[in-house]
Amino acid sequence: QIGTITGTDGKYSIEVPDANSVLLFSYVGYITQEVNINGRSVVDVMLEVSIEALEAVIVVAYGVTTKKSFTGSATIVNPESINKIAVTSFEKALVGNIAGVQVSNLTGQPGSGTEIRIRGMGSFSASNEPLYVIDGVPVMAGDMHSSQGGLPVGNVMSTIPSGDIETITVLKDAAASSLYGSRAA
Structure with a gap:
């Protein structure tokens, strides 16, 4: 597995071994999302707040x-x-x-x-x-x-x-x- 974190502005950079890789986005208090790259070089994601998890x-x-x-x-x-x-x-x-x-x-x-x-x-x-x-x-x-x-x-x-x-x-x-x-x- 390869990992990275975002900067304070929410931007990130990651090198993946395969153009068909799956990215996993997670943060405390938010719903985890899996996104297929499908050959894209830019992947933008908006995480949704998980009220239950945050409390x-x-x-x-x-x-x-x-x-x-x-x-x-x-x-x-x-x-x-x-x-x-x-x-x-x-x-x-x-x-x-x-x-x-x-x-x-x-x-x-x-x-x-x-x-x-x-x-x-x-x-x-x-x-x-x-x-x-x-x-x-x-x-x-x-x-x-x-x-x-x-x-x-x-x-x-x-x-x-x-x-x-x-x-x-x-x-x-x-x-x-x-x-x-x-x-x-």
């Missing part, structure tokens, strides 16, 4: 799986749920959307930063902050401190605009540790 997809460390075949505890929050609530950060929009997730303000000041706990305290000595994975890259959310008094004002995740978030998936059990190691525990 059931979970992106994990080792690839993509479906909600049905995923054995861990995962909750997906869609952008509609996040954007319909007027909050200062996406973290505060998680309140009431995910069981077992506690979101609290760091101080009593309006607009103060947030602290997230998933299924309570996991360690007495290490950080209890969750591990964030942004576009497949694990990110530890460090606290930001004010220049006046060193009080915590939030974590770096509060700087991400909620409109830039496609989905939030929260992994809450041993599956998170097996996928991302001890930082996710």
Whole structure:
């Protein structure tokens, strides 16, 4: 098999061994299509959205799986749920959307930063902050401190605009540790 991926503009280039080859086009959340080349040098394809597949997809460390075949505890929050609530950060929009997730303000000041706990305290000595994975890259959310008094004002995740978030998936059990190691525990 020979494979390629498209650029950001959707264009691709591939060399096939036979003029009668079959091309297979696929993408997460879209219906897979098989196209016979029939000697053509240009093959344009428009993939159709698969609503059922898109809602059931979970992106994990080792690839993509479906909600049905995923054995861990995962909750997906869609952008509609996040954007319909007027909050200062996406973290505060998680309140009431995910069981077992506690979101609290760091101080009593309006607009103060947030602290997230998933299924309570996991360690007495290490950080209890969750591990964030942004576009497949694990990110530890460090606290930001004010220049006046060193009080915590939030974590770096509060700087991400909620409109830039496609989905939030929260992994809450041993599956998170097996996928991302001890930082996710």
